[in-house]
Amino acid sequence: MLLEKLNWRYATKKMDPSKTVAKDKVDRIVEAARLAPTSSGLQPFEVYVVTNPEVRAQIQAVAWNQAQVTEGSHLLVFAAWDNYTAERINEMFDLVNAERGFTSEGWENYRKMLLNSYPGRDPQVNFEHAARQAYIGFGMSVAQAAFEGVDATPMEGFEPEKVDEILGLKARGLRSVTLLPLGYRQADGDWLASLKKVRRATDKFVTEIA
Numbered sequence: 001m002l003l004e005k006l007n008w009r010y011a012t013k014k015m016d017p018s019k020t021v022a023k024d025k026v027d028r029i030v031e032a033a034r035l036a037p038t039s040s041g042l043q044p045f046e047v048y049v050v051t052n053p054e055v056r057a058q059i060q061a062v063a064w065n066q067a068q069v070t071e072g073s074h075l076l077v078f079a080a081w082d083n084y085t086a087e088r089i090n091e092m093f094d095l096v097n098a099e100r101g102f103t104s105e106g107w108e109n110y111r112k113m114l115l116n117s118y119p120g121r122d123p124q125v126n127f128e129h130a131a132r133q134a135y136i137g138f139g140m141s142v143a144q145a146a147f148e149g150v151d152a153t154p155m156e157g158f159e160p161e162k163v164d165e166i167l168g169l170k171a172r173g174l175r176s177v178t179l180l181p182l183g184y185r186q187a188d189g190d191w192l193a194s195l196k197k198v199r200r201a202t203d204k205f206v207t208e209i210a
Helices: 002-008 023-034 053-061 086-100 105-115 123-147 160-167
Strands: 045-050 074-081 174-183
Touching (some): 023 074, 045 174, 053 074, 074 160, 123 174, 160 174
Antiparallel strands (some): 074 174
16 A cells, blocks of 8 residues: 555665665656656656766765765656757657647647747746656655655755756756655664654644535
């Protein structure tokens, strides 16, 4: 049950560097992000799966030296589009038409609406919108990692511009948004592992309007 897995997971502080997450598990964790819902179905982000030790060491140095970046076996980097362009929008609409084998007037009118709206906006506004879509995929990957029994540590504590430089993201029109190290907890070295999970009470979190 997913809720049981979400109660099991926590932001792991100490990974066991001797353990490696199996490729099929990593693939499913990434696939969860690929299948995530996004605004207008544009999927305006990509996921980098980093296993190279040298590259991860470089990223760790600009990620507050958080050990999970190198002690885990995989590092996922979620990178959003730096802007919405006509080319990117058309590519996704054309893909949908090709995969479904037909076009519709309503769908094409929606394409025109986006083309008349998104590309003309401030690039920072567009990036921030794309980043919010990346977070949806990020959350799906966190949940899938828990479902797989894989530990993960959601991270915003890093210098995005430097990660972009390390991975060459700017040349691809991308900007890093979040990091997700994957691995297995080393409980005897993790101060957080034995502590109770604490969340606000349901009645303080949920408001029902009947």
